[in-house]
Amino acid sequence: MRLTPGPGRDIDLDGVDLFDLDLYTSGDPHPIWDVMRAKAPLHHQVLPDGRQFWSVTRYEDVRRVLSDHKEFTSERGTVPTHLGEDDAAAGVLMTSTDPPRHTEVRRPLGSKLTARAVKSWEDRIRGTIVRFLEPALDGETFDLAEKALLLPAMVTGPLLGIPEKDWEELVQLTAMVTAPSDPHFLVGNEAATLAISHHELVTYVKDWVRTRRAAGGEDDSLLHHLMSVRPGGAPLTDEEIALDGYSILLGANVTTPHTVSGTVQALIEHPEQFEKAAADLSLVPNLVEEGLRWTSAACNFMRYAVDDVDIAGGTIPARGAVVAWIGSANRDESQFPDPHTFDITRDNAKRQAAFGFGPHFCIGAPLARMTLRIFFEELLQRFGSIESAGEPQHLRSYFIAGMTHLPIVAQERRTP
Incomplete structure (x- = not known):
C-alpha cells in the first residue's frame, strides 16, 4: 500500500470496505484511517x-485491544483471514493462545531471543547482509523487494536449525499464508492456497522433529528448543511442536523484508534523510524505529471480545471480532506529530506499534531490530546513492503491508 498518503478527499465511512484488497494493492488506506480516527x-x-467486525484505529485503543487478553481473546484466531471461522489450532498455536499457556510456551523461547542473547549472532548476521547487498553494487537494476523476501531466512535459518536447501520453499509457503490472494503466491484460489501452505508448513516441522528425535543429541536451534518446552509440566506433543514451529516460521519470515523495502523506498523519496543518516550512523537505530513505524508491515491483528466491551465511544458485543489497525495507530497524530512525514530524528519513534503490545508482543523484536540496524549500517556505508528504477508493486493483502517488487539502482559510495 502507499506509505505516503495521496491528496485528501471526501470519504464516506459507510461505504468503506477495509477488506477490499485493491485498497492496499493500488489504493491508499491512510486517508480513510485518518477520518476513522477523527x-x-x-x-x-x-x-x-x-x-462482521469492529475496527479500532487510534493508538491507545489498539494498545488496549492487543494488551488485555481478559477482555480480548486470541483463542479464536488473530488474523483477519480467520474471520467467520474460528482457528482450528486455537489454544495450541502460540499466536492463537492466551496466558497462562501462551506464557509457559513463550517464556523459554523468549530467553533465547533477548537483546543480550542475540548479540552473539551479530557478526554472523552482518556477514549475511554484506553478501546480500553485494549484487546491488554493480550498478544494474536490483529488485530489492523481491530479493528481500529471502533475507529473513538467510538470517534466521541457521538460528532455527533449518538447512539452506529449504529456505526458498519455506519463504514461499509463509508468504502464501499471509498473502493468499497475491498472484505471486496464489495456488488455485485463496482457500486452497491457505490449506496447502498450512499443511505443508506443519508437515515440514513434524518431519523436522521426527528426524531430530531419531538422530538424538542436542543443538542450540530454536526449533530444537521447542522440544524441551513443558507447559503445565508436560512436554509438547509433536503436533503442538509443529504448530508452534509454524508460528515461529511465520514470525521470522513475513514482516522484516517489507520493513526493509518500505524503509529503503522512504529513503529514496527523502534523499535528505538518506544523507543525514549516512553522515551520522548513530542515527541508524532511530532510522530503524521510524522505518518500523512508517511501514507497519504487520498492518493489523484481530481479537474477539470476551464480553460486551465499551471502547472508543462505542460497544463491541460479546464474541464480536475486533481488528486493531497497527498501520493506523502508527500514524496517530496524538502520538506522532506530523505523522505522515518520514523523519529519522523523530523523538518518540520507538513508541511505534509495529511489534504489537501485551502478551503477543513480537518475541523476535530484539533480533529484528538488530538485523535492521545492521542492514542499514551496511547499506549506508556501501551505497552512495539509491534511485528508483521502476514502479513498486504492492503485496495483495490487507494483513501484511509490503511490496513484491521494488526495482532500484544503487551506486557504490566512494571513499575519499
Missing part, C-alpha cells in the same frame, strides 16, 4: 457474506 474510532463493517 470521526469513527470504533467502526463497524458488515461484509457482503454477513461476516
Whole structure:
C-alpha cells in the first residue's frame, strides 16, 4: 500500500470496505484511517457474506485491544483471514493462545531471543547482509523487494536449525499464508492456497522433529528448543511442536523484508534523510524505529471480545471480532506529530506499534531490530546513492503491508 498518503478527499465511512484488497494493492488506506480516527474510532463493517467486525484505529485503543487478553481473546484466531471461522489450532498455536499457556510456551523461547542473547549472532548476521547487498553494487537494476523476501531466512535459518536447501520453499509457503490472494503466491484460489501452505508448513516441522528425535543429541536451534518446552509440566506433543514451529516460521519470515523495502523506498523519496543518516550512523537505530513505524508491515491483528466491551465511544458485543489497525495507530497524530512525514530524528519513534503490545508482543523484536540496524549500517556505508528504477508493486493483502517488487539502482559510495 502507499506509505505516503495521496491528496485528501471526501470519504464516506459507510461505504468503506477495509477488506477490499485493491485498497492496499493500488489504493491508499491512510486517508480513510485518518477520518476513522477523527470521526469513527470504533467502526463497524458488515461484509457482503454477513461476516462482521469492529475496527479500532487510534493508538491507545489498539494498545488496549492487543494488551488485555481478559477482555480480548486470541483463542479464536488473530488474523483477519480467520474471520467467520474460528482457528482450528486455537489454544495450541502460540499466536492463537492466551496466558497462562501462551506464557509457559513463550517464556523459554523468549530467553533465547533477548537483546543480550542475540548479540552473539551479530557478526554472523552482518556477514549475511554484506553478501546480500553485494549484487546491488554493480550498478544494474536490483529488485530489492523481491530479493528481500529471502533475507529473513538467510538470517534466521541457521538460528532455527533449518538447512539452506529449504529456505526458498519455506519463504514461499509463509508468504502464501499471509498473502493468499497475491498472484505471486496464489495456488488455485485463496482457500486452497491457505490449506496447502498450512499443511505443508506443519508437515515440514513434524518431519523436522521426527528426524531430530531419531538422530538424538542436542543443538542450540530454536526449533530444537521447542522440544524441551513443558507447559503445565508436560512436554509438547509433536503436533503442538509443529504448530508452534509454524508460528515461529511465520514470525521470522513475513514482516522484516517489507520493513526493509518500505524503509529503503522512504529513503529514496527523502534523499535528505538518506544523507543525514549516512553522515551520522548513530542515527541508524532511530532510522530503524521510524522505518518500523512508517511501514507497519504487520498492518493489523484481530481479537474477539470476551464480553460486551465499551471502547472508543462505542460497544463491541460479546464474541464480536475486533481488528486493531497497527498501520493506523502508527500514524496517530496524538502520538506522532506530523505523522505522515518520514523523519529519522523523530523523538518518540520507538513508541511505534509495529511489534504489537501485551502478551503477543513480537518475541523476535530484539533480533529484528538488530538485523535492521545492521542492514542499514551496511547499506549506508556501501551505497552512495539509491534511485528508483521502476514502479513498486504492492503485496495483495490487507494483513501484511509490503511490496513484491521494488526495482532500484544503487551506486557504490566512494571513499575519499
